Amino acid sequence: MRAFLPDETRISQVHLRTGNLERALGFYTNVLGLRVVEKVGPEASLSATGGQPAMIALSEDRRATPRPQQSIGLYHFAIRYPARRHLAQALERLLQQGYPIQGASDHLVSEAIYLSDPDHNGVEPYVDRPRPCWVWHDGQIEMATEPLDLDKLLATNPGPSRPPMQVPLKTDLGHIHLHVADLAAAERFYHEFLGLAVTQRSYPGALFLSAGGYHHHVAVNTWAGELSAPPNSTGLISYRLEVPVAEILYCLQHRAPLAGYLARTLAVENGSEMLQIRDPNGTWLELRYVPSATQPEPSENALNLISKQATQNEV
Numbered sequence: 001m002r003a004f005l006p007d008e009t010r011i012s013q014v015h016l017r018t019g020n021l022e023r024a025l026g027f028y029t030n031v032l033g034l035r036v037v038e039k040v041g042p043e044a045s046l047s048a049t050g051g052q053p054a055m056i057a058l059s060e061d062r063r064a065t066p067r068p069q070q071s072i073g074l075y076h077f078a079i080r081y082p083a084r085r086h087l088a089q090a091l092e093r094l095l096q097q098g099y100p101i102q103g104a105s106d107h108l109v110s111e112a113i114y115l116s117d118p119d120h121n122g123v124e125p126y127v128d129r130p131r132p133c134w135v136w137h138d139g140q141i142e143m144a145t146e147p148l149d150l151d152k153l154l155a156t157n158p159g160p161s162r163p164p165m166q167v168p169l170k171t172d173l174g175h176i177h178l179h180v181a182d183l184a185a186a187e188r189f190y191h192e193f194l195g196l197a198v199t200q201r202s203y204p205g206a207l208f209l210s211a212g213g214y215h216h217h218v219a220v221n222t223w224a225g226e227l228s229a230p231p232n233s234t235g236l237i238s239y240r241l242e243v244p245v246a247e248i249l250y251c252l253q254h255r256a257p258l259a260g261y262l263a264r265t266l267a268v269e270n271g272s273e274m275l276q277i278r279d280p281n282g283t284w285l286e287l288r289y290v291p292s293a294t295q296p297e298p299s300e301n302a303l304n305l306i307s308k309q310a311t312q313n314e315v
Contacts, residue, residue: 004195006244007212008292011173013240014056014077016121017232021060023118028056031099032079032090032125033166048171055079055173059237066120067233070224072179072281074236076114076122080174081167087111087127088157089164091150096162104148109134109141109215111148119234126174134215141199141215143208175217176239178281179224183207185280186220193259194252194285217241228282238276238284244292249275252287 018024021044028034028046035050042061045054067073081087091113094101103114112126135142157163180186187207190196196209199216205223208216229235243249249265253275256263262278268288275287 005211005248006292008242008244009196009211009217010242011077011176011217011239012242012288012290013054013286014074014173014176015237015239016056016058016074016119017064017234017237018058018060018119019062019064019066019234020118021058024058024060027117028058031094031097032123033093033164034171035166048167049169057237061232061234064232064234065230067229067235068227069120071227071229072181072224073229073283074121075177075179075219075221075224076124077176077239078112078124078126078174079167080172081125081127082170083168084111084127084153085157085159086168086171087113087125088153088155089159090125090167091153092157092163093165104150106144106146106148107215108144108146111153113148121235122177124177128174128215131213139197139199140202141208143200143203143215175219177219177221178236178279178283180220180222180281181226181228182280183220183222188259189261189280190218190220193255193261236283238286240274240286240288242288242290244290246289249273249287249289252277 016024021042025036025039025044029036034046034048034056037045037047037050037052037054042059044058046056046058047054081090094113094115099115101113101115105112105114108129110126110128112124115123117123183205187198190209191198196211196218198207199210200208203221206219206221208219210217253263253265256277264276265273266276268274272289276284277287279285
C-alpha cells in the first residue's frame with residue numbers, strides 16, 4: 001500500500017468531449033442538478049456551487065465520433081454526495097424524470113447508482129459509508145459489488161415529494177475509473193511513478209488506488225479489451241488531481257522523462273502552473289497545486305521525505 005502523495009490529494013475535474021453541448025448541459029443541470037459555472041461558445045463548465053473550481057468541463061465537437069463502448073478510456077467518473085439522503089434525492093430526481101438507471105450497487109465502503117450521460121460516458125452518483133465502517137486486511141480494503149436496496153435508500157429522505165432541483169453545495173468528484181489495455185502498465189504509472197497506493201487488487205482484471213487511506217481515487221480495469229478509440233471521439237480529454245504540496249509537481253515533472261512519460265507545464269490563472277502527464281491510455285492527467293485549507297505549509301523535513309519516497313518508487 002506504499003504511496004507518497006499526501007492525504008489531501010483528490011480528483012477535482014474531468015474534461016469531456018461532447019457531440020452536442022446543449023444536450024450534455026441539459027443532462028448535467030436538469031437531471032443531475034449541477035450548476036453552470038461558465039458557457040462560452042463550444043465550451044462550458046459545471047460545479048456544485050456554480051462557481052470555480054469547475055468539476056466538469058465540456059468541449060463540443062459536432063464532428064466527434066462516439067467512442068466504442070468496448071474500448072480503452074473512461075469507464076465512469078463518480079459524483080460524491082455529502083450524505084445518504086442526498087443520494088436518495090438524486091435517485092428520486094432520476095425516477096421522476098424517467099432517466100434510465102443502468103445499475104445500483106452496495107460496495108461496502110459506498111453505495112452507488114450507475115447511469116450514462118447522452119454521450120455514453122459512465123456516471124456514478126454515490127455516497128461513502130463512514131470510514132469507521134470500512135474494513136482493511138493487510139493494507140487492502142474490503143469491497144464488494146452487491147445489489148443496492150433502492151427502496152431502503154429512498155426511505156432515508158422522507159422530505160417533500162419533489163426532490164431539490166440542484167445538488168448540495170458540498171457535492172464533489174470522488175474518483176475516476178478507467179478502461180486500460182494493461183494492468184501492469186497502469187500500476188507502474190499510478191503507483192510506482194505517481195505515488196498512489198494500491199488499496200484493492202482482488203477484483204479480477206482491476207486495480208484500485210488512492211491517497212490518504214481513501215478506498216480509491218483512481219480505478220483501472222481491462223474489462224473492455226485493448227481497442228483504442230478513434231481520435232477526436234467523444235469522452236475523456238483529461239482529468240485532474242489536486243495536490244497540497246507544490247514541490248510534487250516539480251518532482252514528477254523531472255521524473256517523467258526518466259520513466260518514459262511525456263510531461264508539460266501549462267500556465268493557468270493567478271500565474272500558477274499545472275503539470276500535464278500522458279497516462280498509459282494517451283490521456284492527459286493534470287496535476288495542480290492547491291494549498292490545503294487545514295494543513296500548514298510542509299516543513300523541509302516533510303519535503304525531503306516526499307523526495308526520498310519518490311526516489312524509492314522510481315522506475
